[in-house]
Amino acid sequence: MNAAQAQALHHASTAPDADAFVRIVDVVKKFGEATAVAGVNLSVARNELFALLGSSGCGKSTLLRMLAGFEEVTSGRIIIDGEDMAALPPYKRPVNMMFQSYALFPHMSVAANIAFGLKQEKIGPREIDERVADVLELVQMSKYARRKPYQLSGGQQQRVALARSLVKRPKLLLLDEPMSALDKQIRQRTQIELVNILDKVGVTCMMVTHDQEEAMTMATRLAVMSEGRIVQLGTPHEVYEYPNTRFSAAFIGSTNLFDGNVSVDNPDHIYVECAALPQPVFISHGITGPLGMPVTLSIRPERVRLTRTAPDNTPNQAPGKVCNIAYMGSYTLYHVQLASGKNVMANVSTLAFDNVDPPSYDEEVFVSWAPDAVTVLTK
Amino acid sequence: MIKPNKKLQVGTLAVGFFFLYAPILSLIVYSFNDSQLVTIWSKVSLRWYYALAQDDELINAAWLSLKIGLLTAFASVAIGTWAGFVLARMGRFRGFTLYSAMINAPLVIPEVIQGISLLLLFVEMGKVLGWPAERGVFTIWIGHVMLCVSYVAIIVQSRIRELDTALEDAAMDLGATPLRVFFVITLPLISQALISGWLLSFTLSIDDLVLSAFLSGPGSTTLPLVVFSRVRLGLNPEMNALATIFIGLVTVGVIAANFFMQRAEARRAMPAS
Numbered sequence A: 001m002n003a004a005q006a007q008a009l010h011h012a013s014t015a016p017d018a019d020a021f022v023r024i025v026d027v028v029k030k031f032g033e034a035t036a037v038a039g040v041n042l043s044v045a046r047n048e049l050f051a052l053l054g055s056s057g058c059g060k061s062t063l064l065r066m067l068a069g070f071e072e073v074t075s076g077r078i079i080i081d082g083e084d085m086a087a088l089p090p091y092k093r094p095v096n097m098m099f100q101s102y103a104l105f106p107h108m109s110v111a112a113n114i115a116f117g118l119k120q121e122k123i124g125p126r127e128i129d130e131r132v133a134d135v136l137e138l139v140q141m142s143k144y145a146r147r148k149p150y151q152l153s154g155g156q157q158q159r160v161a162l163a164r165s166l167v168k169r170p171k172l173l174l175l176d177e178p179m180s181a182l183d184k185q186i187r188q189r190t191q192i193e194l195v196n197i198l199d200k201v202g203v204t205c206m207m208v209t210h211d212q213e214e215a216m217t218m219a220t221r222l223a224v225m226s227e228g229r230i231v232q233l234g235t236p237h238e239v240y241e242y243p244n245t246r247f248s249a250a251f252i253g254s255t256n257l258f259d260g261n262v263s264v265d266n267p268d269h270i271y272v273e274c275a276a277l278p279q280p281v282f283i284s285h286g287i288t289g290p291l292g293m294p295v296t297l298s299i300r301p302e303r304v305r306l307t308r309t310a311p312d313n314t315p316n317q318a319p320g321k322v323c324n325i326a327y328m329g330s331y332t333l334y335h336v337q338l339a340s341g342k343n344v345m346a347n348v349s350t351l352a353f354d355n356v357d358p359p360s361y362d363e364e365v366f367v368s369w370a371p372d373a374v375t376v377l378t379k
Numbered sequence B: 001m002i003k004p005n006k007k008l009q010v011g012t013l014a015v016g017f018f019f020l021y022a023p024i025l026s027l028i029v030y031s032f033n034d035s036q037l038v039t040i041w042s043k044v045s046l047r048w049y050y051a052l053a054q055d056d057e058l059i060n061a062a063w064l065s066l067k068i069g070l071l072t073a074f075a076s077v078a079i080g081t082w083a084g085f086v087l088a089r090m091g092r093f094r095g096f097t098l099y100s101a102m103i104n105a106p107l108v109i110p111e112v113i114q115g116i117s118l119l120l121l122f123v124e125m126g127k128v129l130g131w132p133a134e135r136g137v138f139t140i141w142i143g144h145v146m147l148c149v150s151y152v153a154i155i156v157q158s159r160i161r162e163l164d165t166a167l168e169d170a171a172m173d174l175g176a177t178p179l180r181v182f183f184v185i186t187l188p189l190i191s192q193a194l195i196s197g198w199l200l201s202f203t204l205s206i207d208d209l210v211l212s213a214f215l216s217g218p219g220s221t222t223l224p225l226v227v228f229s230r231v232r233l234g235l236n237p238e239m240n241a242l243a244t245i246f247i248g249l250v251t252v253g254v255i256a257a258n259f260f261m262q263r264a265e266a267r268r269a270m271p272a273s
Ligand SMILES: Nc1ncnc2c1ncn2[C@@H]1O[C@H](COP(=O)(O)OP(=O)(O)OP(=O)(O)O)[C@@H](O)[C@H]1O
Pocket: A031, A034, A035, A036, A054, A055, A056, A057, A058, A059, A060, A061, A062, A063, A210
């Protein structure tokens, strides 16, 4: 798939299809003058784990709170399983939310916290007990049923919060930054556990996070939000490999960005002239746009090769000087300063240093990349 | 930090405590005095306690005060909780400043003025509406509630402000209607504020003299009123006995309240394991 195809796919998936499980249509939310959510269209399929990703204050939580019913939409519609949510207050929606702070009721035991939601329905005490026991088993917290929330660790509280929102078997589960209260060590383990649990239950799930790694590990699809709008939508792979804007290229993973203009425009290849690079960059696919159009090139650090000698017959190269080395274990991140002053990041796999001495500070090196390693961004 | 001289520190404390507690101590000691004269010690006896047990006027007044205190405490907590809840939660509506100022006004308006104004109101109402026909338990109760509501409102308001709103959102998300959320989640979480407010109202009502003086009628004399009128006729050792009993009750009450609050606090603050 090339960038153009990715673009097409992006457009296809922004229009909510009529039979999607959750449909968010033209939703706008204003707080007085300020617009928190500015016309969002989304559809989420049954049993999907969808992630909303974006920087702080871009409206992720607001969108989630509108799905839960805590905020009214200013305009637009929210449809879950064919039912319009507009008239439903939060306590009547088939939606449950796991809060960022977990919001466990401090005066109730773990079991009572989980049973709370079931008690609001007309469910017999025997069935309540059964379902609470089942869900405690699922999150491996059966031993702690009688404890109070303050007697649990952060990770345990999170499991209880998850159990409490799952026990009502919601049509849609909302997770607002589910990992933010955990420290990094247990976060990664918890992410995988959480995905496994959600898989087992088979629930449609929408998650908010500002941690791109978390979104990539957990989600089947994700949307990148910026200033109340969705900038890009797709699988983690699509969004990472084919970012469609500078914002999503820089937000998802790290990348090298070069501003330039199209200098040769052919249907199957183009050249882009960049001020920061000594010669035009050769790109092995065409783009739609006029000659001379300003574009931004994005090249991921792991696609940048680092050599001591100039690579043969490729225009996609530049000499430079190593100015920073960060050893990350499985790879080493090199910062190379080009003659133009531009800094280029290159990830070199630790494997590569089995036969070669790693370059050191101030060494003259060459960075280069394949013609298909470049993503052309027009926005 | 400036540290005062150690001797001076201890000295000041001693003087302060002496002023606070010497009168109370002497009162307790003299309540066991057999003599008719308050200031002259004869021998230890429980004479005045027996006299107290036979004094129907005092006992009736004590019961009345207790009744009014309980009524006041419950009514103030009920009304004050709503008022505090509105203050903390309604955001800024039209007239918010006026509303909060009016809730807090009874804290600063002198009781004498409150008493006079209520008295005038009741008298006028009695003339125009024929109700309240005469002043009594009911009018005292109204006055005391008016005094105590603002205290309760302030206590409850500050507790609700520090409450995590996500808790109420979560309860609503789990299917509880707003009314249920209030009774099942919010109220239990602010129960300590309610207890403090209740105790405060009860004490304020029990020892209120000024408002009661304006609002009482024939046959509805509260304990402080009786005590005050008798003391004006001359000190009476029976009052010492009464005061001693009161001090004993209050001490037990305060210790018990402290004990329970501290236990609840410790339970809340216990570190996560
Ligand atoms: N109740 C409110 N009243 C006024 N403005 C609000 C309110 N809630 C949110 N906003 C504004 O709406 C915007 C979006 O807020 P939101 O909480 O959705 O951000 P977010 O994407 O969740 O950010 P974060 O990652 O920091 O949680 C912010 O600019 C915020 O200031």
